[in-house]
Amino acid sequence: MKKNVKSTTSFFRLLIEHRDYEPSPSHILKRMLIPLCEHFAEIAEKGTKNDAWDVIKGFTRECER
Structure with missing residues (x-):
């Protein structure tokens, strides 16, 4: 994971x-919240579609805990 x-x-x-x-x-x-938003912006600007998908999957894993 990146x-x-x-x-x-x-x-x-x-x-x-x-x-x-x-x-x-x-x-x-x-x-x-501010660091989370900064990371979203970085992924949107420099990341790939797979990075965005990995973030969503990571959020899902955290919610299931």
């Missing part, structure tokens, strides 16, 4: 496994 695909999936996992000690909306935005 590094950018793995990183994107990891940030998605952080959203799913959100901890009670990380409650503030600014924390969620700064530490989880």
Whole structure:
């Protein structure tokens, strides 16, 4: 799995496994959503169709846990 695909999936996992000690909306935005969006943009700009598909499959695996 490519590094950018793995990183994107990891940030998605952080959203799913959100901890009670990380409650503030600014924390969620700064530490989880902005990096996730940056990785999406990188994959859209530099990635392949397979990279996008791998991200979707990774998200699905995380949701099934």
